[in-house]
Amino acid sequence: MQIVVDLTRCQGYAQCVFLAPEVFELHGEEALLYNPAVPDDQLDRVRQAATACPVQAILLGKEVSAGAR
Amino acid sequence: MPDDLREGRIVIVGASLAGLRAAETLREEGFTGSLTVIGDEPHPPYDRPPLSKQVLLGRMAADSAALPMRRDPDAEWRLGVRATGLDPVGKQVLLADGESVTYDRLLIATGTRARPWPNADEAALDGVFTLRTRDDAGRLTKRLAAGPRRVLVIGGGFTGSEIASACRERGIEVTLAERGPGPLVGALGGTLSMLAAGLQRAHGVDLRCGVTVTALRGNGRFTGADLSDGSRIDADVCVVAMGAVRNTEWLAEAGLAAGPRGVACDAGCRAFNMYGIVTDDVFVAGDAARFPHPLFEYQMLSLEHWGNAVTQAEVAAHNMVSPEPARRPHLAVPVFWSSQFGLNIKSVGVPTFSDQVVIAQGSLDERRLVAVYGYRGRITAAVTVDMAKWLEYYQGLIETAAPFPPGPGAADGRPLVAAFPVPSNVPDPKGLFHGPTVALTGHLPDRRLTVVRPAD
Ligand SMILES: Cc1cc2nc3c(=O)[nH]c(=O)nc-3n(C[C@H](O)[C@H](O)[C@H](O)COP(=O)(O)OP(=O)(O)OC[C@H]3O[C@@H](n4cnc5c(N)ncnc54)[C@H](O)[C@@H]3O)c2cc1C
Ligand code: SF4
Numbered sequence: 001m002q003i004v005v006d007l008t009r010c011q012g013y014a015q016c017v018f019l020a021p022e023v024f025e026l027h028g029e030e031a032l033l034y035n036p037a038v039p040d041d042q043l044d045r046v047r048q049a050a051t052a053c054p055v056q057a058i059l060l061g062k063e064v065s066a067g068a069r
Numbered sequence: 070m071p072d073d074l075r076e077g078r079i080v081i082v083g084a085s086l087a088g089l090r091a092a093e094t095l096r097e098e099g100f101t102g103s104l105t106v107i108g109d110e111p112h113p114p115y116d117r118p119p120l121s122k123q124v125l126l127g128r129m130a131a132d133s134a135a136l137p138m139r140r141d142p143d144a145e146w147r148l149g150v151r152a153t154g155l156d157p158v159g160k161q162v163l164l165a166d167g168e169s170v171t172y173d174r175l176l177i178a179t180g181t182r183a184r185p186w187p188n189a190d191e192a193a194l195d196g197v198f199t200l201r202t203r204d205d206a207g208r209l210t211k212r213l214a215a216g217p218r219r220v221l222v223i224g225g226g227f228t229g230s231e232i233a234s235a236c237r238e239r240g241i242e243v244t245l246a247e248r249g250p251g252p253l254v255g256a257l258g259g260t261l262s263m264l265a266a267g268l269q270r271a272h273g274v275d276l277r278c279g280v281t282v283t284a285l286r287g288n289g290r291f292t293g294a295d296l297s298d299g300s301r302i303d304a305d306v307c308v309v310a311m312g313a314v315r316n317t318e319w320l321a322e323a324g325l326a327a328g329p330r331g332v333a334c335d336a337g338c339r340a341f342n343m344y345g346i347v348t349d350d351v352f353v354a355g356d357a358a359r360f361p362h363p364l365f366e367y368q369m370l371s372l373e374h375w376g377n378a379v380t381q382a383e384v385a386a387h388n389m390v391s392p393e394p395a396r397r398p399h400l401a402v403p404v405f406w407s408s409q410f411g412l413n414i415k416s417v418g419v420p421t422f423s424d425q426v427v428i429a430q431g432s433l434d435e436r437r438l439v440a441v442y443g444y445r446g447r448i449t450a451a452v453t454v455d456m457a458k459w460l461e462y463y464q465g466l467i468e469t470a471a472p473f474p475p476g477p478g479a480a481d482g483r484p485l486v487a488a489f490p491v492p493s494n495v496p497d498p499k500g501l502f503h504g505p506t507v508a509l510t511g512h513l514p515d516r517r518l519t520v521v522r523p524a525d
Contacts, residue, residue, distance in 0.1 A: 002137040004116050008376035008404040011458045012413060028411030029437075029455045033123050036116060037133035061137030064089065064113035064146060 001038045002063045003046060009057040016049035016058060024049065074390045077102040080162055080170050081144075082152045083178030083316075084108025086116070086375065087355030087382040091176050092142035094386035104144040105170055107162065109151035110202060118375055120206035121228050122408060125235035127214065131207035152179070155323035157342075157351070173350065174389050177320070177332055177340065178382065180356040181313035181373060186223070191284065196291030197307045200228060212306050213239060219304040220244070221294055223282050225252030226503025227407045229310030230265065234409040237272045244275040244302050246282050246294075249501035256405075256507065257416070257452055259494030260426050261440055264433050264454070268410045281502075311502050313373055315357055325351065330510045331359035331371045336398035338385035352389055354381040359510055360399060364467065365422050365449070371508040374405045402464055403507055406457075412436060415457050418450030418467040419507050425490040427474045431456060439463065442493055443473025 003023070005016075012030030016023075023042050024034045038046050038060070050058040079095060081088045084106045092106055108114075115134045123129045147164075154163035161169040183199035186192035198209045213220070213236065220236050222229045225247035236243040249255060251262035252269060269276045281297040285307060293303040317327040325348075326333035326341040332353040333341045338360070340351040353360075355378035361367045384399040391397075406415045420426075423442035431438030431454070439459050442450035447470045451463035466475060474490050498508065 002135050004136055006376070006379070007118070007406045008374075008415075011460075027408060028413065030457055031408035031411065031413035033126075033128060033408070035123070035129045035133070036119060036135065036137075037129070059137050059139065061139060062141070063135035064084075064138060 001043060001046075001060055002036050003034065003038055003050075003058055003060050004036060005032060005034055006057040006059070007032065009055045010053075011055055013054050015052045015054065019049040019052060020045035074174075074392060075099045075101055077173035078171060079104050079174050079176070079389060080172035081106045081176040081178055082108075082162060082319075083176075083180055083355070083357065084110065084146065084148060085114050085178065085180055085355070085378075086136065087178035087180070087357075087378040088176070089114040089136055089138065089142075090379050091178060091354060091382035091386040092144050093139045094383045095390060096140060096142050098387055098390045100390045102173075104142060105147060105172075106142075106144045107147045107150060107152050107164065107170065109149065109165075111149040112203060113146070113148065115203055117201070120203060121200055121231040121235070124203075124206045124210055125213060125232060126238060127210065131203045131210060134203060152319050155320055155325075157323055157325070157348075160350070175351045176382075176385055176389065177351065177353045177357055178355045178378075179316035179319070180378075181315050183309070184311045184314045186285065186309045186311075188285070191287075192309070194285060194287040194291040194307075195289060196287070196305055197285060197309065199309050200232065201313070209306075209308065213241060217241060217305045219302070220306045220308065221246065221282075221302050221304040222308045222310055223294075224310035224312065224502040225249070225265075225276075225278070226255060226310060226312060226501075227253065227405075227409075229308070229503055230269070231407060231409045232308050232310060233269060233274050234272070237274060237410070242273075242275070244277060244304065245269065246277045246280055246296060246302075247502050248281050249278065249496055249503070251278050252276070252503075254494075254496055255421070255498050255501045255503050257420050257440075258423065258426055258442070260428070260433075260491060261452055261454075262494075264436065264438075267433075268412065268436065272410050313356070315371075317357065330369075330508065331357055333359045333369060336361055336363075336400065337388045337396050338381060338399055339388070352385040354378065354385040363400065364402065364470070365419055365509065368422075369510045370403070370419070371510050372403055374403055374507070376404045377401065402467055404460070404464070405507070413455050413457055414452065415460050416450060416452045417460050417464045418442065418448075419509065420450040420452060420493070421495045421507060422449045422509060423493040423495060425473065426493040427490040429475055430459065441466075441473065441475055443490065446473055447471065448473045448475060
């Protein structure tokens with residue numbers, strides 16, 4: 001599964017960082033960095049983060065499958 | 070065209086952020102016809118902003134930034150094939166492999182590419198890079214990991230500054246050369262450019278402003294560059310970050326208002342033809358589009374903003390499957406973010422559409438502030454540095470054309486930090502190495518009737 005964070009909306013509340021620190025991290029005070037490719041063992045935590053995000057900025061989903069025609 | 074707009078054939082050219090979000094929205098809006106997405110990159114849609122941030126820092130692999138789908142748009146993806154032309158009469162997109170695809174409605178979402186170094190021989194030197202695609206990012210990251218002695222970044226726009234930031238964080242020496250008076254000046258004007266320059270120097274960037282890079286040197290392999298002030302930079306990697314070029318050459322014969330500044334369209338994302346007459350079957354969204362915005366005196370805007378690609382794609386898709394009365398305008402206020410040197414910089418509105426700026430909260434010294442921009446007495450933009458929570462508030466002021474400067478206590482009950490607005494000092498982009506990520510491109514669609522000369 002992949003994620004993308006809408007950083008135009010993200011306000012750096014860092015809920016995601018607390019819930020899934022292996023995927024999300026704050027760089028400095030409020031710049032959010034994250035790993036778009038979610039490891040399987042982090043999926044539950046990332047789902048919780050997506051739900052908890054106060055501005056609903058985290059989108060989780062499958063990528064377009066390669067070779068699709 | 071079928072009577073029911075939710076049927077028929079829709080073709081999207083450009084398989085990236087805008088193309089994907091448009092495809093999803095078409096299905097969400099009930100489109101049941103056939104959908105084809107054509108993209109010249111061999112990869113499924115991926116996200117670009119991490120390429121100059123997490124990827125260069127070595128925190129994630131360049132090939133792991135695939136964009137998640139909101140839903141499967143059930144499309145035929147024709148990846149790795151370039152659209153080479155458009156026949157608006159026969160309603161066909163011509164492809165590089167000799168095939169063509171017929172459409173009832175077309176969405177142009179071909180975005181931009183990195184502006185190449187103008188001298189092709191110098192640009193071909195081993196060690197000279199641009200950064201736009203995941204393949205670019207993969208190659209550059211590998212070179213950075215090999216521990217170059219020095220990296221030369223040409224252009225102090227957002228991308229160039231983020232690259233310089235990543236280099237410093239990796240402990241690599243970096244020189245940034247900018248023809249204009251300072252980094253980010255083309256997007257944010259003079260005051261915040263001062264902050265950006267101070268920030269770069271404090272982080273050890275060898276910042277050279279007001280100079281032109283006159284030649285890249287090397288014999289097969291890049292070894293350094295000459296500057297217009299007579300100095301020479303010895304470096305083994307060079308990143309050309311001189312802004313973006315719109316991918317519109319494939320439309321040269323299409324009779325559309327398409328040129329180097331993008332494809333002109335109306336507020337409903339419908340493309341104009343070259344006479345300034347709006348079409349009803351060709352739509353544009355994302356970095357490739359140029360559209361009028363009422364908040365900025367209906368000037369045509371060209372944006373290179375992630376958020377705009379998403380919202381404009383959604384509006385375009387909605388309008389492609391909706392009859393006239395149900396169509397929506399794309400009126401979103403532009404929002405942009407960048408992270409560099411540990412700071413989160415965000416902007417709302419159009420900072421270059423301004424004559425004055427005032428620091429409304431925080432200060433340059435703290436490196437935490439809100440700068441508010443005004444044009445003829447009304448608020449047109451705000452930029453936050455590590456104060457993103459305030460962005461929404463100022464967006465409201467922009468949307469309501471609130472008076473500039475904002476009244477004392479406008480934000481959090483405190484008086485304005487600097488009571489005196491100063492000129493925003495937005496330079497003519499022609500004098501810069503970096504392009505602004507928001508460009509005001511005049512009022513009329515036919516203003517772009519320019520001859521397209523392919524850069525390469
Ligand atoms: C390194 C980098 C960092 C960025 N950072 C930020 C940021 O921090 N904040 C922010 O707001 N924005 C940022 N952006 C900008 C953001 O990524 C763009 O606004 C966004 O990608 C625009 O999406 P798009 O789909 O309109 O165009 P693009 O992403 O440019 O996609 C266009 C696609 O069409 C393809 N194409 C072009 N011509 C043809 C053709 N003739 N036939 C077929 N396919 C074609 C292209 O190859 C490409 O895949 C950044 C961009 C880059 C490159
Ligand atoms: S929880 Fe949401 S708003 Fe907060 S940092 Fe994460 S993505 Fe941003």
